[in-house]
Amino acid sequence: MNEYMTIKEASQKWNISIRRINTLCNEERIPGCVKFGMAWAIPVDAEKPIDMRIKSGKYVKNNHDK
Numbered sequence: 001m002n003e004y005m006t007i008k009e010a011s012q013k014w015n016i017s018i019r020r021i022n023t024l025c026n027e028e029r030i031p032g033c034v035k036f037g038m039a040w041a042i043p044v045d046a047e048k049p050i051d052m053r054i055k056s057g058k059y060v061k062n063n064h065d066k
Contacts, residue, residue: 004034004041014048024049 007025011018025033025040032043 003044005044007040007042010042010046016048 005013007018007021010021014021021030021042022040024030025035025042029049030042030046032046034041
């Protein structure tokens with residue numbers, strides 16, 4: 001399994017938590033990640049996904065949500 005890395009290895013490489021990487025894999029935000037039973041395998045050449053979470057603390061409500 002030289003072409004894949006574990007969530008723990010990706011966590012150290014990208015400097016983000018194991019829990020966050022697990023969430024990214026579940027949301028299919030990391031291309032090429034594959035689930036084997038309870039563990040995820042992430043391609044070694046995968047790039048860290050852009051953080052799309054709201055950081056300002058302000059939720060922007062769309063006009064059609066009224």
